Amino acid sequence: MRQRSDVVVIGGGIAGVSVAAELSVNRTVTLLxxxxxxxxxxxxxxAALFFGSYGHPDTLPLTRRSLEWFENPPTDHPVLSPRGALTVAFSGDLPELEGGIPISATEAVERVPVLDGDQLIGAVWEPDAADMDVAAIHQAYVRRLRSNGGEIVTGHRVTHLARDSTWTITTSDGTWEADVVVDAAGAWGDEIAMMAGLRPVGLVPKRRTAFMVTAPQDSERWPLVTDAGHHFYFKPDGTQLLCSPADETPSEPCDARPEDVDIAIAIDRINEATTLGIRSIRSSWAGLRTFAPDGSMVIGPDPDEASFFWLVGQGGTGIQTAPAAAQLAAGLVAGDPPMSGNPFDPARFR
Ligand SMILES: Cc1cc2nc3c(=O)[nH]c(=O)nc-3n(C[C@H](O)[C@H](O)[C@H](O)COP(=O)(O)OP(=O)(O)OC[C@H]3O[C@@H](n4cnc5c(N)ncnc54)[C@H](O)[C@@H]3O)c2cc1C
Structure with a gap:
């Protein structure tokens, strides 16, 4: 049996649920x-960090605009909690970071006493960086979608898309019809376009590794610490420290798994820069951060098929930009082009 909706959104990550919730205000929406x-x-x-200076320059305004949603979320508790971020430099000049305050090596060590001050030339302090409650943010959009009558269908992988007068979307277990398709399939974004007979934009999923170690005492209030060259970061997470080598290894779309060598590299780099002396880890995971060829996001109608919308290429900032990116995408679906143009237009790859 075929089911019908105005819009089918493919992908139930933050991109899919946020745009589906926005669209459900005045459309029937199915999320697959x-x-x-x-x-x-x-x-x-x-890593659940809201980091105002981080990401492709074109995406920084999306992060700024999203802050309003994060500061007034439709949840019964705040979704941001103060963390701060410290970008430490070992040589050269301090990086210029929007909203960042240059501080001395001594001040950096006062904030994070395990840093090896002898190696540091200074640091940039970003007081506004904050931990995000990603599960609560994602759930807030799921609730909004459901309360607007939207349908969420899990365990249904899209296998084929065909466009006649409407879209026919075939899944592993059922078929939907829709006027508009939104591709929010993350690492699989190009695959979805090709299923629809459209040209890929050249997305590259890149594996990033993360792991937990036991945190030293009194570290709960440390900021996130990263180095200016983005070779590692660590931040407190309850009684543990979340650590990463900040790796970016190109990968096929897949269920990403951490590699021992990447964990070993991170431990070396963090132990070199600190007195943490990490010897063992408590858990580890990896995820794919997916980038378009120019590193920016891809949001808008396909140049060859205006009823196919892209919302992909979120890279390392897909959570912190989600509210504004979803509003932009929903506006484009409604035919409201942004006043100042759309830097994320998929047509730039033609
Ligand atoms: C280690 C790590 C640290 C990060 N830290 C931060 C951070 O601190 N702050 C931040 O803002 N961002 C961070 N990011 C990036 C952020 O997590 C991503 O940008 C964001 O989650 C991307 O969301 P998405 O919805 O596009 O992708 P996904 O969450 O991957 O969702 C895509 C969905 O599409 C589904 N799908 C694919 N193909 C099909 C199909 N054929 N049929 C049906 N469904 C399909 C998939 O199953 C998947 O659920 C980090 C990422 C990693 C890996």
Whole structure:
């Protein structure tokens, strides 16, 4: 039996649920997710940091605009909690970071006493960086979608898309019809376009590794610490420290797994820069951060088929930009081009 909606959104990560919720205000929307649970892939594997200066320059305004949603979320508790971020430099000049305050090596060590001050030339302090409650953010959009009558279907992998007068979307277990398709399939974004007979934009999923170690005492209030060259980061997470080598290894779309060598590299780099002396880890995971060829996002109608919308290429900032990116995408679906143009237009790859 075929089911019909105005819009079918493919992908139940943060991109899919946020745009589906926005669209459900005045449209019937079905969200199709291939896995048995939502947010199983990259969205469930992030470092959960709101980091105002981080990401492709074109995406920084999306992060800024999203702050309003994060500061007034439709949840019964805040989704941001203060963390701060310290970008430490070992040589050269301090990086210029929007909203960042240059501080001395001594001040950096006062904030994070395990840093080896003798190696540092200084640091940039970003007081506004904050931990995000990603599960609560994702759930807030799921609630909004459901309360607007939207349908969420998990365990249904899209296998084929065909366009006649409407779209026919075939899944592993049933068929839907829709006027508009939104591709929010993360690492699989190009695959979905090709199923629809459209040209890929050249997305590259890149594996990023994360792991937990036991945190030293009194570290709960440390900021996130990263180095200016983005070779590692660590931040407190309850009684543990979340650590990463900040790796970016190109990968096929897949259920990403951590490699021992990447964990070993991170431990070396963090032990070199600190007195933490990490010897063992408590858990580890990896996720795919997916980038377009120019590193920016891809949001808008396909140049060859205006009823196919892209919402992919979120890279390492897909959570912190989600509210504004979803509003932009929903506006474009409604035919409202942004006043100042759309830097994320998929047509730039033609
Ligand atoms: C280690 C790590 C740290 C990160 N830290 C941060 C951070 O601190 N702050 C931040 O903002 N961002 C961070 N990110 C990035 C952020 O997690 C991503 O940008 C974001 O989660 C991407 O969301 P998405 O919805 O596009 O992708 P996903 O969450 O991967 O969702 C895509 C969904 O599409 C589904 N799908 C694919 N193909 C099909 C199909 N054929 N049929 C049906 N469903 C399909 C998949 O199953 C998947 O659930 C981090 C990422 C990693 C890996």
């Amino acid at each position: 997710e291939g896995e048995a649970t939502l947010a199983y892939h990259t969205t469930g594997r992030s």
